[in-house]
Amino acid sequence: MNVPLFALDDRMLADREDFRRAVLTGLGRVPRAIPAKYLYDARGSALFDEICDLPEYYPTRTEAAILRECADEIARLAGPGCALVEYGSGSSVKTRILLDAMRDLHAYVPIDISREHLDATAARLRKDYPGLRVDPVTGDYMQLASLPPAIDGGRRIGFFPGSTIGNLMPEEAVQFLRRARRVLRGDGALVLGVDLRKDPKRLHDAYNDSAGVTARFTLNLLRRMNRELDATFDLSAFSHDAFYNEAEGRIEIYARSLRYQSVRVAGQRFAFTKGERIHTEYSYKYDEAGIAALADQGGFAIQALWKDPDDLFAVALLR
Known part of the structure; x- marks a missing residue:
């Protein structure tokens, strides 16, 4: 573009x-x-x-490991011809796990506030996935009300990894989910990464690295x-x-x-x-009951939920 x-x-x-x-x-x-x-x-x-x-920072590698285990199931539940919409895409490292599993995507739409970072990521993905339509959107996903019209025509699957939902106050998280529900439309779904409650020392070390x-x-x-x-x-x-x-x-x-x-x-x-x-x-940080309550308030329901063996992190598919 x-x-x-x-x-x-x-x-x-x-x-x-x-x-x-x-x-x-x-x-x-x-x-x-x-x-x-x-x-x-x-x-x-x-x-x-x-x-x-x-x-010390366990969330990224733990979430990636969960995604590698459940990506094929997510692709099956999503169905063919979807547009994958990522909120706060960053370098889209974990996204590649889904892109490799969802081989018949209609488009990939990364959304990020850092234009320079987003453009570099989009260029790499176009090179590595030459058959994939990549339509980046620069902006604040909390304010996003629409997507590029070129991606219309298929089901929309949102992707909000990295426990970024945890950066939002609970009321803001509900607002985000409600807005995402409108953008993804009635037949859409959202793949959500959530950091779980755990030992305080583990958490302290993750945010105060040596x-x-x-x-x-x-x-x-x-x-x-x-x-x-x-x-x-x-x-x-x-x-x-x-x-x-x-x-x-x-x-x-x-x-x-x-x-x-x-x-x-x-x-x-x-x-x-x-x-x-x-x-x-x-x-x-959330527990399973908290994830379910958050999803419900945002207009979603948990269709599937995957965790690592140590209960550090969860990936939920919300419909």
Whole structure:
């Protein structure tokens, strides 16, 4: 799909303005918080790919192993001639497991907020799957109301891996499912990856890796503000702060100020006290009952559910 350069420029300006508004609003509230989607610029997406390969970070390899076991069954239940729609596609590594099993797909539609990352992924997939129609969509899947009309004609199967559903507040997760249900239409289905509740130490280690990659991922948000919003964050004056809140069933991630400091962002000044935090991400964990309740509220029902032997992760097919 060829897009005029002036359209790309307009879209980049609009994305930059959305980022500016979200940052100024988020830094101006108490407590301070910036939506997790802004972690995923090109550098942030690349850092997250590194996180997925870390020994402490079990979700990626565990989900991939489950998908390798159930991909043929998913393909059988989906039926021929489907369009596979992936929400938050990233590098589409796990997607290849489904693409290899669903050999008669009508199209693959990856949706991602990072245009640079998405374009590179789409180019690789077109090369590796020359007979597959790849129609990437750049944007926020929480706001997506429609898909490219060229993919119409077959059943739509959504794919939302990586336990990204856990990054949403429960009410946001329900809103996402309801919107996805409308986009995927009445005969559609959704393949959903969900991280399960487990030993708190296992969770803590997964988000505080010994190599410090997750810390760089969190602080990259400040680096992005410096680059795109003329901010003056000193990254050495902030730390990555991640812990498991067992009562809420979620990992909480923040950038914590290590000293009193004043920072300029997009022409505005913000004072930080020592220990003050900027919330960047939640990661909710579910049990099977929680998955079923979430699906029901979103207008879906569990058709099939697969787990690994250690009950770390689940893949559900929602109809």
